[in-house]
Amino acid sequence: MATFYKRRFVPILFGLFLALSLYFLYARGKPEDERNIIDRAVIAVISPVQSLVGRIGDGLSGLWTDYIYLYDQKQELDRLREENEKLRARVLELTPLAAARDEAERSLQFQKVSEPRKLVPARVVARTITPFFQVTRIRVDVGGAELRDGMPVISPDGVVGTVRQVFGDYADVLLLVDRERKVAVVLERTRAFGTLEGLGKDQPYLTRMQFLAREDRLVEGDLVLTAGESIAREGDIVTTSGLDRVFPPGLVIGRVTRVSEQNLKQRQEAFVQPAVDFNRLRRVFVDVSAGLTVPVPATPRPK
Protein backbone atom coordinates (compact mmCIF):
# COMPACT_ATOMS: atom_id res chain seq x y z
CA MET A 1 0.00 0.00 0.00
CA ALA A 2 2.80 2.38 0.94
CA THR A 3 4.63 1.57 -2.30
CA PHE A 4 1.46 2.30 -4.28
CA TYR A 5 1.12 5.74 -2.72
CA LYS A 6 4.83 6.41 -3.17
CA ARG A 7 4.58 5.62 -6.87
CA ARG A 8 1.38 7.60 -7.34
CA PHE A 9 2.43 10.52 -5.17
CA VAL A 10 3.42 12.90 -7.97
CA PRO A 11 0.29 12.27 -10.12
CA ILE A 12 -1.91 12.69 -7.03
CA LEU A 13 -0.17 15.96 -6.18
CA PHE A 14 -0.58 17.13 -9.77
CA GLY A 15 -4.27 16.22 -9.79
CA LEU A 16 -4.82 17.99 -6.50
CA PHE A 17 -3.28 21.29 -7.60
CA LEU A 18 -4.92 21.19 -11.02
CA ALA A 19 -8.31 20.48 -9.47
CA LEU A 20 -7.81 23.40 -7.10
CA SER A 21 -6.99 25.79 -9.94
CA LEU A 22 -9.99 24.55 -11.93
CA TYR A 23 -12.20 25.09 -8.90
CA PHE A 24 -10.97 28.69 -8.69
CA LEU A 25 -12.01 29.20 -12.30
CA TYR A 26 -15.33 27.43 -11.87
CA ALA A 27 -16.17 29.58 -8.86
CA ARG A 28 -15.61 32.76 -10.85
CA GLY A 29 -18.76 34.83 -10.96
CA LYS A 30 -20.33 33.01 -8.03
CA PRO A 31 -20.78 34.77 -4.70
CA GLU A 32 -17.93 32.78 -3.18
CA ASP A 33 -15.62 34.27 -5.82
CA GLU A 34 -15.32 37.39 -3.69
CA ARG A 35 -11.71 37.77 -2.60
CA ASN A 36 -11.12 35.84 0.59
CA ILE A 37 -8.84 36.89 3.40
CA ILE A 38 -5.78 35.18 1.86
CA ASP A 39 -6.35 36.89 -1.49
CA ARG A 40 -6.77 40.22 0.24
CA ALA A 41 -3.55 39.69 2.21
CA VAL A 42 -1.62 38.77 -0.95
CA ILE A 43 -3.01 41.76 -2.82
CA ALA A 44 -2.20 44.04 0.11
CA VAL A 45 1.43 42.88 -0.10
CA ILE A 46 1.87 42.92 -3.88
CA SER A 47 -0.01 46.11 -4.71
CA PRO A 48 2.61 48.45 -3.19
CA VAL A 49 5.30 46.57 -5.15
CA GLN A 50 3.28 47.08 -8.33
CA SER A 51 2.82 50.74 -7.52
CA LEU A 52 6.54 51.11 -6.80
CA VAL A 53 7.53 49.41 -10.05
CA GLY A 54 5.10 51.67 -11.91
CA ARG A 55 6.61 54.74 -10.29
CA ILE A 56 10.15 53.56 -11.07
CA GLY A 57 9.07 53.03 -14.66
CA ASP A 58 7.58 56.49 -14.81
CA GLY A 59 10.76 57.89 -13.23
CA LEU A 60 13.08 56.12 -15.68
CA SER A 61 11.05 57.09 -18.68
CA GLY A 62 10.83 60.60 -17.26
CA LEU A 63 14.64 60.73 -16.93
CA TRP A 64 14.99 59.98 -20.61
CA THR A 65 12.19 62.16 -21.91
CA ASP A 66 12.68 65.13 -19.56
CA TYR A 67 16.46 65.49 -19.49
CA ILE A 68 17.79 63.86 -22.60
CA TYR A 69 15.10 64.05 -25.22
CA LEU A 70 13.84 67.53 -26.00
CA TYR A 71 13.77 68.90 -22.47
CA ASP A 72 11.87 72.14 -23.15
CA GLN A 73 9.33 70.73 -25.54
CA LYS A 74 8.56 67.83 -23.24
CA GLN A 75 7.90 70.12 -20.30
CA GLU A 76 5.63 72.29 -22.39
CA LEU A 77 3.82 69.22 -23.69
CA ASP A 78 3.36 67.89 -20.16
CA ARG A 79 1.93 71.19 -19.03
CA LEU A 80 -0.49 71.27 -21.94
CA ARG A 81 -1.46 67.65 -21.35
CA GLU A 82 -2.12 68.32 -17.70
CA GLU A 83 -4.19 71.36 -18.59
CA ASN A 84 -6.06 69.35 -21.20
CA GLU A 85 -6.74 66.57 -18.70
CA LYS A 86 -8.11 69.07 -16.19
CA LEU A 87 -10.30 70.70 -18.82
CA ARG A 88 -11.62 67.35 -20.02
CA ALA A 89 -12.35 66.36 -16.46
CA ARG A 90 -14.20 69.67 -16.08
CA VAL A 91 -16.17 68.90 -19.23
CA LEU A 92 -17.02 65.52 -17.75
CA GLU A 93 -18.24 67.21 -14.60
CA LEU A 94 -20.41 69.63 -16.55
CA THR A 95 -21.71 67.22 -19.18
CA PRO A 96 -24.49 65.83 -16.99
CA LEU A 97 -25.81 69.32 -16.41
CA ALA A 98 -26.06 69.98 -20.13
CA ALA A 99 -27.58 66.57 -20.77
CA ALA A 100 -30.07 66.99 -17.97
CA ARG A 101 -31.17 70.36 -19.36
CA ASP A 102 -32.25 68.65 -22.55
CA GLU A 103 -34.26 66.00 -20.77
CA ALA A 104 -38.02 66.45 -20.61
CA GLU A 105 -38.26 64.92 -17.16
CA ARG A 106 -35.04 66.29 -15.75
CA SER A 107 -36.62 68.07 -12.80
CA LEU A 108 -38.18 64.84 -11.59
CA GLN A 109 -35.64 62.12 -12.33
CA PHE A 110 -32.23 63.70 -12.59
CA GLN A 111 -32.43 66.45 -10.02
CA LYS A 112 -29.99 64.88 -7.62
CA VAL A 113 -28.03 62.68 -10.03
CA SER A 114 -26.87 65.54 -12.23
CA GLU A 115 -25.26 67.58 -9.49
CA PRO A 116 -21.57 68.36 -10.14
CA ARG A 117 -19.48 65.37 -9.22
CA LYS A 118 -16.32 64.97 -7.18
CA LEU A 119 -13.70 63.13 -9.20
CA VAL A 120 -10.60 61.58 -7.65
CA PRO A 121 -7.70 60.83 -10.02
CA ALA A 122 -6.27 57.31 -9.87
CA ARG A 123 -3.34 55.53 -11.54
CA VAL A 124 -3.68 52.15 -13.21
CA VAL A 125 -1.08 49.90 -11.57
CA ALA A 126 -1.97 46.43 -12.81
CA ARG A 127 -3.02 44.99 -16.09
CA THR A 128 -3.28 41.45 -17.34
CA ILE A 129 -0.53 40.14 -19.63
CA THR A 130 -1.90 36.85 -20.96
CA PRO A 131 -3.65 36.58 -24.33
CA PHE A 132 -6.18 34.21 -22.77
CA PHE A 133 -7.76 36.99 -20.81
CA GLN A 134 -8.28 40.51 -22.08
CA VAL A 135 -8.35 43.35 -19.59
CA THR A 136 -11.72 43.48 -17.91
CA ARG A 137 -10.47 44.42 -14.48
CA ILE A 138 -7.75 46.86 -13.60
CA ARG A 139 -6.30 47.89 -10.30
CA VAL A 140 -6.00 51.54 -9.44
CA ASP A 141 -4.00 53.40 -6.84
CA VAL A 142 -6.27 56.16 -5.50
CA GLY A 143 -3.80 57.53 -3.00
CA GLY A 144 -5.85 57.47 0.17
CA ALA A 145 -9.29 58.48 -1.08
CA GLU A 146 -12.13 56.60 0.52
CA LEU A 147 -13.71 54.27 -2.02
CA ARG A 148 -16.73 52.02 -1.96
CA ASP A 149 -17.85 49.16 -4.18
CA GLY A 150 -19.93 50.32 -7.11
CA MET A 151 -18.45 53.81 -7.51
CA PRO A 152 -18.21 54.83 -11.18
CA VAL A 153 -14.77 55.00 -12.78
CA ILE A 154 -14.42 57.27 -15.79
CA SER A 155 -11.69 58.65 -18.00
CA PRO A 156 -11.62 61.75 -20.18
CA ASP A 157 -12.58 59.52 -23.11
CA GLY A 158 -15.66 58.02 -21.44
CA VAL A 159 -16.93 55.42 -19.00
CA VAL A 160 -14.38 52.87 -17.74
CA GLY A 161 -16.38 50.79 -15.26
CA THR A 162 -17.17 50.56 -11.58
CA VAL A 163 -15.16 49.83 -8.45
CA ARG A 164 -15.49 46.13 -7.71
CA GLN A 165 -13.48 45.58 -4.56
CA VAL A 166 -11.43 47.89 -2.41
CA PHE A 167 -8.14 46.88 -0.76
CA GLY A 168 -6.90 49.82 1.28
CA ASP A 169 -5.53 52.33 -1.21
CA TYR A 170 -6.20 50.00 -4.11
CA ALA A 171 -9.34 48.90 -5.87
CA ASP A 172 -10.26 46.41 -8.56
CA VAL A 173 -12.33 47.93 -11.33
CA LEU A 174 -14.95 45.95 -13.18
CA LEU A 175 -14.74 47.29 -16.70
CA LEU A 176 -17.68 48.41 -18.77
CA VAL A 177 -17.18 45.55 -21.22
CA ASP A 178 -17.33 42.77 -18.64
CA ARG A 179 -20.18 40.30 -19.09
CA GLU A 180 -21.23 40.92 -15.52
CA ARG A 181 -21.84 44.62 -16.11
CA LYS A 182 -25.02 46.13 -17.50
CA VAL A 183 -25.38 49.87 -18.00
CA ALA A 184 -28.49 51.93 -18.69
CA VAL A 185 -27.75 53.92 -21.83
CA VAL A 186 -29.38 56.25 -24.32
CA LEU A 187 -28.76 57.00 -27.98
CA GLU A 188 -27.89 60.68 -28.24
CA ARG A 189 -29.50 61.21 -31.65
CA THR A 190 -32.89 59.54 -31.09
CA ARG A 191 -33.03 59.51 -27.28
CA ALA A 192 -33.85 55.79 -27.36
CA PHE A 193 -33.20 54.23 -23.97
CA GLY A 194 -31.70 50.78 -23.60
CA THR A 195 -29.32 48.50 -21.78
CA LEU A 196 -25.68 47.90 -22.65
CA GLU A 197 -23.89 44.66 -21.82
CA GLY A 198 -20.51 43.08 -22.52
CA LEU A 199 -20.53 40.72 -25.46
CA GLY A 200 -17.47 38.59 -24.96
CA LYS A 201 -16.96 37.40 -28.51
CA ASP A 202 -16.11 38.44 -32.07
CA GLN A 203 -14.04 41.45 -31.14
CA PRO A 204 -12.35 42.43 -27.90
CA TYR A 205 -14.33 44.99 -25.94
CA LEU A 206 -17.33 45.05 -28.28
CA THR A 207 -20.57 45.60 -26.39
CA ARG A 208 -24.22 45.15 -27.27
CA MET A 209 -27.04 47.58 -26.68
CA GLN A 210 -30.64 46.44 -26.53
CA PHE A 211 -33.52 48.89 -26.79
CA LEU A 212 -37.21 48.93 -27.60
CA ALA A 213 -38.16 48.85 -31.26
CA ARG A 214 -39.85 51.82 -32.92
CA GLU A 215 -43.43 50.60 -32.34
CA ASP A 216 -42.95 50.81 -28.61
CA ARG A 217 -41.31 54.16 -28.87
CA LEU A 218 -44.18 55.54 -30.97
CA VAL A 219 -46.67 54.41 -28.36
CA GLU A 220 -44.81 56.48 -25.83
CA GLY A 221 -45.06 59.37 -28.26
CA ASP A 222 -41.65 60.84 -27.67
CA LEU A 223 -40.06 59.79 -30.91
CA VAL A 224 -41.40 60.15 -34.44
CA LEU A 225 -39.75 58.08 -37.12
CA THR A 226 -40.76 57.43 -40.71
CA ALA A 227 -41.51 53.88 -41.88
CA GLY A 228 -38.43 51.77 -42.32
CA GLU A 229 -36.24 54.10 -40.34
CA SER A 230 -34.17 52.49 -37.65
CA ILE A 231 -33.72 54.00 -34.23
CA ALA A 232 -29.99 53.41 -34.25
CA ARG A 233 -27.52 54.13 -37.04
CA GLU A 234 -23.84 53.43 -37.46
CA GLY A 235 -21.83 56.17 -35.81
CA ASP A 236 -24.52 57.13 -33.30
CA ILE A 237 -23.10 58.20 -29.97
CA VAL A 238 -24.22 56.21 -26.93
CA THR A 239 -24.17 57.85 -23.50
CA THR A 240 -25.26 56.84 -20.03
CA SER A 241 -28.91 57.54 -19.23
CA GLY A 242 -28.52 57.58 -15.46
CA LEU A 243 -31.51 55.30 -14.98
CA ASP A 244 -29.40 52.56 -13.40
CA ARG A 245 -28.44 54.99 -10.60
CA VAL A 246 -24.82 53.93 -10.97
CA PHE A 247 -23.51 56.20 -13.71
CA PRO A 248 -24.63 59.81 -13.93
CA PRO A 249 -26.35 60.70 -17.21
CA GLY A 250 -24.49 62.08 -20.18
CA LEU A 251 -21.19 60.20 -19.94
CA VAL A 252 -19.91 58.95 -23.28
CA ILE A 253 -19.95 55.16 -23.70
CA GLY A 254 -18.99 54.77 -27.36
CA ARG A 255 -20.28 54.65 -30.90
CA VAL A 256 -22.64 52.26 -32.66
CA THR A 257 -20.69 50.12 -35.11
CA ARG A 258 -23.47 47.84 -36.35
CA VAL A 259 -27.23 47.56 -35.99
CA SER A 260 -28.78 44.12 -35.86
CA GLU A 261 -31.80 43.62 -38.10
CA GLN A 262 -33.19 40.77 -36.01
CA ASN A 263 -36.26 41.06 -33.76
CA LEU A 264 -37.20 44.41 -35.26
CA LYS A 265 -40.78 44.18 -34.05
CA GLN A 266 -40.00 43.95 -30.38
CA ARG A 267 -36.47 44.90 -29.50
CA GLN A 268 -33.53 46.13 -31.48
CA GLU A 269 -29.86 45.46 -30.96
CA ALA A 270 -26.88 47.59 -31.77
CA PHE A 271 -23.21 46.82 -31.28
CA VAL A 272 -21.23 49.53 -29.58
CA GLN A 273 -17.47 50.10 -29.62
CA PRO A 274 -16.44 51.73 -26.33
CA ALA A 275 -14.79 55.12 -26.58
CA VAL A 276 -12.15 54.13 -24.01
CA ASP A 277 -9.11 52.11 -25.11
CA PHE A 278 -8.82 49.82 -22.08
CA ASN A 279 -5.41 48.48 -23.10
CA ARG A 280 -3.83 51.91 -22.94
CA LEU A 281 -5.45 53.27 -19.80
CA ARG A 282 -2.94 55.01 -17.54
CA ARG A 283 -5.03 57.37 -15.47
CA VAL A 284 -8.71 57.30 -14.55
CA PHE A 285 -11.08 59.21 -12.30
CA VAL A 286 -13.24 57.70 -9.58
CA ASP A 287 -16.54 59.47 -9.00
CA VAL A 288 -16.54 59.45 -5.20
CA SER A 289 -19.70 61.55 -4.98
CA ALA A 290 -21.75 58.78 -6.61
CA GLY A 291 -24.13 57.04 -4.26
CA LEU A 292 -24.08 59.93 -1.81
CA THR A 293 -27.11 61.52 -3.46
CA VAL A 294 -30.68 60.84 -2.46
CA PRO A 295 -32.17 57.95 -4.48
CA VAL A 296 -34.39 59.06 -7.32
CA PRO A 297 -38.07 58.44 -6.49
CA ALA A 298 -39.98 56.15 -8.82
CA THR A 299 -42.16 57.85 -11.42
CA PRO A 300 -45.82 57.66 -10.29
CA ARG A 301 -47.98 55.41 -12.42
CA PRO A 302 -50.66 57.38 -14.41
CA LYS A 303 -54.23 56.73 -13.34
Next chain:
Amino acid sequence: MRTVLVVFVGFLGTVVQGTWVAGTLPTSDINLVVSIHLGLTRTPVAGSIAAFISGLITDLATGCPKGLATGQSTIAFFLSYSLTSRFLVRGAPIEALYVTAVSVLSSLYASLVLAWLPARAFFPPPTVLAVVVHIAATSLLAPVVFAIVRRIDQAFERPKHRLI
Protein backbone atom coordinates in the same frame (compact mmCIF):
# COMPACT_ATOMS: atom_id res chain seq x y z
CA MET B 1 15.03 30.96 0.47
CA ARG B 2 16.20 30.08 -3.05
CA THR B 3 12.73 29.08 -4.12
CA VAL B 4 11.14 32.17 -2.59
CA LEU B 5 13.64 34.39 -4.43
CA VAL B 6 13.01 32.58 -7.71
CA VAL B 7 9.25 33.03 -7.31
CA PHE B 8 9.83 36.69 -6.42
CA VAL B 9 11.86 37.21 -9.60
CA GLY B 10 8.97 35.74 -11.59
CA PHE B 11 6.52 38.03 -9.83
CA LEU B 12 8.74 41.05 -10.41
CA GLY B 13 9.04 40.22 -14.10
CA THR B 14 5.28 39.90 -14.35
CA VAL B 15 4.73 43.24 -12.61
CA VAL B 16 7.31 45.00 -14.78
CA GLN B 17 5.58 43.68 -17.86
CA GLY B 18 2.15 44.56 -16.53
CA THR B 19 3.11 48.15 -15.76
CA TRP B 20 5.66 49.00 -18.45
CA VAL B 21 5.19 46.67 -21.39
CA ALA B 22 1.50 45.66 -21.55
CA GLY B 23 -0.43 47.59 -24.15
CA THR B 24 2.61 48.65 -26.15
CA LEU B 25 4.70 45.50 -26.80
CA PRO B 26 4.03 41.73 -26.82
CA THR B 27 4.25 40.29 -23.31
CA SER B 28 5.78 36.99 -22.22
CA ASP B 29 4.82 34.55 -19.49
CA ILE B 30 7.72 34.77 -17.04
CA ASN B 31 5.71 32.89 -14.45
CA LEU B 32 5.60 29.92 -16.83
CA VAL B 33 9.38 29.99 -17.32
CA VAL B 34 9.89 30.12 -13.56
CA SER B 35 7.55 27.14 -13.12
CA ILE B 36 9.52 25.21 -15.76
CA HIS B 37 12.74 26.01 -13.92
CA LEU B 38 11.18 24.81 -10.66
CA GLY B 39 10.15 21.59 -12.40
CA LEU B 40 13.66 21.02 -13.64
CA THR B 41 15.40 21.69 -10.35
CA ARG B 42 13.11 21.16 -7.35
CA THR B 43 11.51 18.25 -5.52
CA PRO B 44 7.83 17.56 -6.34
CA VAL B 45 6.38 18.90 -3.09
CA ALA B 46 8.41 22.11 -2.72
CA GLY B 47 8.38 22.81 -6.45
CA SER B 48 4.68 22.21 -7.00
CA ILE B 49 3.71 24.39 -4.05
CA ALA B 50 6.04 27.15 -5.27
CA ALA B 51 4.69 26.92 -8.84
CA PHE B 52 1.11 26.96 -7.57
CA ILE B 53 1.74 30.02 -5.39
CA SER B 54 3.63 31.73 -8.21
CA GLY B 55 0.65 31.22 -10.52
CA LEU B 56 -1.79 32.42 -7.89
CA ILE B 57 0.24 35.58 -7.29
CA THR B 58 0.34 36.18 -11.04
CA ASP B 59 -3.45 35.85 -11.21
CA LEU B 60 -3.96 38.24 -8.32
CA ALA B 61 -1.36 40.74 -9.54
CA THR B 62 -2.62 40.95 -13.10
CA GLY B 63 -6.36 40.85 -12.49
CA CYS B 64 -6.75 37.55 -14.35
CA PRO B 65 -9.50 35.19 -13.25
CA LYS B 66 -8.09 33.31 -10.27
CA GLY B 67 -6.98 29.87 -11.44
CA LEU B 68 -5.87 30.60 -15.00
CA ALA B 69 -2.15 31.23 -14.49
CA THR B 70 -2.29 28.91 -11.46
CA GLY B 71 -3.35 25.99 -13.64
CA GLN B 72 -0.84 26.86 -16.33
CA SER B 73 2.05 26.98 -13.84
CA THR B 74 0.95 23.69 -12.30
CA ILE B 75 0.94 22.03 -15.71
CA ALA B 76 4.28 23.60 -16.66
CA PHE B 77 5.84 22.40 -13.41
CA PHE B 78 4.67 18.82 -13.68
CA LEU B 79 5.51 18.59 -17.39
CA SER B 80 9.03 19.77 -16.68
CA TYR B 81 9.34 17.54 -13.63
CA SER B 82 8.23 14.51 -15.63
CA LEU B 83 10.62 15.23 -18.48
CA THR B 84 13.62 16.27 -16.42
CA SER B 85 15.11 12.77 -16.38
CA ARG B 86 14.74 12.43 -20.18
CA PHE B 87 16.04 15.80 -21.37
CA LEU B 88 19.05 17.92 -20.54
CA VAL B 89 17.92 21.52 -20.84
CA ARG B 90 21.10 23.53 -21.32
CA GLY B 91 21.96 26.28 -23.80
CA ALA B 92 19.76 29.08 -25.07
CA PRO B 93 18.35 27.33 -28.19
CA ILE B 94 17.39 24.17 -26.29
CA GLU B 95 15.88 26.23 -23.46
CA ALA B 96 13.86 28.28 -25.94
CA LEU B 97 12.64 25.14 -27.71
CA TYR B 98 11.76 23.46 -24.43
CA VAL B 99 9.81 26.51 -23.24
CA THR B 100 8.06 26.69 -26.62
CA ALA B 101 6.89 23.08 -26.27
CA VAL B 102 5.66 23.57 -22.70
CA SER B 103 4.04 26.91 -23.62
CA VAL B 104 2.13 25.28 -26.46
CA LEU B 105 0.81 22.56 -24.14
CA SER B 106 0.00 25.11 -21.47
CA SER B 107 -1.84 27.28 -24.01
CA LEU B 108 -3.72 24.20 -25.17
CA TYR B 109 -4.83 23.66 -21.58
CA ALA B 110 -5.95 27.30 -21.32
CA SER B 111 -7.88 26.94 -24.59
CA LEU B 112 -9.59 23.78 -23.38
CA VAL B 113 -10.58 25.46 -20.14
CA LEU B 114 -11.80 28.42 -22.17
CA ALA B 115 -14.01 26.08 -24.19
CA TRP B 116 -15.22 24.44 -21.01
CA LEU B 117 -16.18 27.65 -19.25
CA PRO B 118 -17.08 29.97 -22.14
CA ALA B 119 -19.70 32.15 -20.57
CA ARG B 120 -18.49 32.92 -17.10
CA ALA B 121 -14.78 32.56 -16.77
CA PHE B 122 -13.26 34.37 -19.74
CA PHE B 123 -13.69 37.35 -21.89
CA PRO B 124 -13.17 37.28 -24.86
CA PRO B 125 -11.40 34.30 -26.54
CA PRO B 126 -7.89 35.10 -27.81
CA THR B 127 -6.88 35.14 -31.45
CA VAL B 128 -4.43 32.50 -32.69
CA LEU B 129 -1.99 35.25 -33.65
CA ALA B 130 -2.03 36.70 -30.12
CA VAL B 131 -1.28 33.27 -28.64
CA VAL B 132 1.53 32.60 -31.12
CA VAL B 133 3.12 36.00 -30.44
CA HIS B 134 2.82 35.40 -26.69
CA ILE B 135 4.50 31.98 -26.96
CA ALA B 136 7.25 33.40 -29.17
CA ALA B 137 7.91 36.25 -26.72
CA THR B 138 8.01 33.78 -23.82
CA SER B 139 10.46 31.50 -25.65
CA LEU B 140 12.75 34.37 -26.60
CA LEU B 141 12.88 35.71 -23.07
CA ALA B 142 13.24 32.26 -21.46
CA PRO B 143 17.07 31.94 -21.70
CA VAL B 144 17.47 35.29 -19.93
CA VAL B 145 15.07 34.28 -17.14
CA PHE B 146 16.78 30.89 -16.83
CA ALA B 147 20.16 32.61 -16.51
CA ILE B 148 18.89 34.87 -13.73
CA VAL B 149 17.23 32.13 -11.70
CA ARG B 150 20.26 29.84 -12.11
CA ARG B 151 22.43 32.61 -10.72
CA ILE B 152 20.11 32.85 -7.72
CA ASP B 153 20.24 29.09 -7.26
CA GLN B 154 24.04 29.11 -7.41
CA ALA B 155 24.35 32.02 -5.01
CA PHE B 156 22.15 30.39 -2.40
CA GLU B 157 23.24 26.78 -2.96
CA ARG B 158 23.80 24.79 0.20
CA PRO B 159 27.28 23.22 0.52
CA LYS B 160 27.08 19.48 -0.09
CA HIS B 161 30.08 18.50 2.03
CA ARG B 162 31.45 19.99 5.18
CA LEU B 163 35.01 21.21 4.79
CA ILE B 164 36.04 20.16 8.26
